[in-house]
Each structure stands twice: as structure tokens, then as C-alpha cells.
Amino acid sequence: MADEIFSTVLDNGLKVSLKEIHTAPIISQWIWYRVGSRDEEDGCRGISHWVEHMQFKGTPTFPAAVLDKAISREGGWWNAFTNTDWTTYMEAMPANAIDLPLRLEADRMVNSVYKEDEVNSERTVVVSELEGSENDPMYRLSQSVQAASFDTHPYHYEVIGTKDDLMRIGRDDLYQYYRRHYIPNNAILTLAGDFETNKMLDRVKRLYNDIPAGKLPEHPAKPEPPLRSERRVDLQGAGDTTFIMVTYRAPKGNDDDFLAFSVLDSLLSGPAGLNIFGGGGISNKTSRLYRALVEKEYAIAVGGGLQATIDPSLYDLTITVNPRRKVKEVIKVLDTEIDRVIQNAVNPTEVARAIKQARAQFAYGSENITNQAFWLGYAEMFANYDWFLHYMIRLEQVTPADVQRIAQQYLIPSRRVIGVYTPTGEEVSA
Secondary structure (H helix, E strand, O other), X not given: OEOOEEXXXXXXXXXXXXXXXXXXXXXXXXXXXXXXXXXXXXXXXXHHHHHHHHOOOEOOOOEHHHHHHHHHHOOOEXXXXXOOOOEEEEEEEEHHHOHHHHHHHHHHOOOOOXXXXXXXXXXXXXHHHHHHHOOOHHHHHHHHHHHHHOOOOHHHXXXXXXXXXXXXXXXXXXXXXXXXXXXXHHEEEEEEXXXXXXXXXXHHHHHHOOOOOOOOOOOOOOOOOOOOOOEEEEEEEOOOOOXXXXXXXXXXXXXXXXXHHHHHHHHHHOOOOOOOOOOOOOOOOOOHHHHHHHOOOOEEEEEEEEOOOOOOEEEEEEEEEOOOOOHHHHHHHHHHHHHHHHHOOOOHHHHHHHHHHHHHHHHHOOOOHHHHHHHHHHHHXXXXXXXXXXXXXXXXXXXXXXXXXXXXXXXXXXXXXXXXXXXXXXXXXX
């Protein structure tokens, strides 16, 4: 079954996807839960991320003091991430040591220990993480622009949450949130690497079959109405660099428009890596905004960002302003370049290059064993695995007319947020 995908759903609702890759004696495991900041309501902003932290506090079988040493001793590594739409835990191990993380993830799906003293200790850690981020000019700008971009949808909030809510959340809140969302029928287990599918599936069944399904949680997110007029966010703070962030509403990941928007992004600011954990690094020096802003010395750097999400999210453009230029000048150049796409037919050769770069960036983010296990689960968070399999083929089908239509539909000045960070010259706190 080398290089084939096997997927099944256990009786308790846990989806399992396996991909044999025998290029190296390594196995990568990911377990994905359909819970993130999108599932939070007022009073518990940041709880998804905090639960992720608590999952490293151990179980009766795997005490916290044992976990990290056990993984390292076997030559593996592990991590976890919380996003707007999901939370995931991953391990990469030598193939002959994969049983340890298999047992670990099955165990902490149901047996994680939430001790009061560890909850209070971790509160300090999470709040410190938030306060540290608030010293970063780009975080402050991004947070403010994101908040201004959504009025009602939970995407209004950063994943880390708000300080008021983090100080209010208690042990029982965390534990009940964990028990409500960490159930097999709200999860996907993905493995890629050097194993035999039938043997791996048997082992997974023995570990997970007895875990009962739970009541699927409701998702509180409601559709966000469109912006009716341009919004401005102006911040001042430490540092000596001026930043501009411009956001436009973008289609959700499984929307047909997402593919054409990806090509538009590649054309304007350079190809974005949809694998948020890395891979690739295509230069954006041939993009329109780089040539107009950086080469002509209006900016030091420019970049774009497009994320595949469950609900319509944001396309952002971030500009590091040349200190010899004024913000007004830079925005005027930006608007001129966007108007060029909206008003004029896009050169097919230029679109072909943008597609080629976007394909390459996507391929680089899919090339190793860990990335293959990642995509088995990540694509399921906002669409399905077929989305991943057909992504590059569908990119090739995007036409210059599609690119122009996306610009005309989404990059409307009256439906954007412009944020500007103006430095005071004071030193940025550590």
C-alpha cells in the first residue's frame, strides 16, 4: 500500500487516515480536534489554547515529568498548536518507537489530569505569553486590524484570547471544555511513514475502540456581515519602524474562489505557503507589489497572507515602510497596483508564472513525511483530503479572467481595513 491513502471511521466516530511512506524509518502522527478559538464565546476567549497547554500536564499513566523525557529518549520530538478552527498534537518518531505516542494520544484523549495548582501555574504562563506578544509592534497591529475586520464572528479575537477572560477562566471551565471537545467523533488521527497499514490499523483500534463517542459540540460562530465602508486603525508605540497592514475579506478554504484568490495573492505579493508549519520559501521579487514598493524604495518589505479556514476569513497585506517615505505615499502606490488588476486584463504569461510559483510553494510544503501526515488531517479541518490531492491541478485551471474577477469582487476599498503602526522611537520591551 506504499504511497496510498487508507481512511476509515471507527465505531466511535474517530476518523483514521494512514499513508505508508517507506523512504525513511520514520513515522509522523497527528491527532486533530475540531476545536479552536472559533468555538469560544465571551468569557472564555483563549480557553482552547489553554487546554492545549494543560494536555501536557500528564495523565496517571503518563505523568508530566515523564512525557518529554520519554519522547526524547526514543529520538523523537513533539509539539502542539491551536488555531482558529482546530487544535492538533503531533509526534515524529523512529518507526520502531511509534507505540509510545500512539498510547500517549489515546490516553490523554480521556485521562488528562487538570490539577488546580497546575491550572494556576499555567495561567501565569499563558498571560505572560499574551503580555509578551503585546510588546511586539506587529502583534499589536495585527490584533487591532483583525478586531476591526470582524464585528460578530469569533475570528475577531486572537487565538491566545483576552487577559480579562484568561484571569476569569477556572479549573472546572478548562476541564469541562476538554471533556466536551476531546471526543473521538470530534477528532481525526493521521499517520504517515514506515509502517504496514493493516498492522497499524489493528493497533489503533485496540487503543481507541473502547473510548466512547460523545455528543458533538455546537459551533457558536455565525456568518459575519460584509463591511460597508473602509475602516482605519492607527496605533503608536515603541520602535523605529512604521508598518502598514491592509486586510480584505477572503473566501473560506473550500470555496471555489479560494484557488483563484491564491493565484491573485501570488501575482500581487508572492506565493503564500498554505502549510502553516513551513516548507518552501519562494522569493516574491517578481510580484507586482515587490516591484512597485520595494524596488522603488517605498517599502523595505511587503508580504501577503491567505489562510484556508472554515469560515470566510482575511487576506492581509503587510508593508514595512521605508523611513524616507510617508504612509500616504505608500498606500497610494498600493492602490495603484490593485487598481491595475481590477481595471486591466491580466497578462496570461504573468498569471502562468504566478500559478507556477504557487504550485512550487505548495509542493515544498508537502514533500516530507511529517508534511504528508499534516495534510491528511489539515485538509479535513476546512474541506477534505481530495481538496489537497486536486489543489495543484485546480490551480492550473485558473484563468486571467478569474484573477481579475477575484480582485474586482474582493479587493474593494470600501470593504477593507487599513492599520498603521507609527513608532515613537522608544525601545521595544523584551
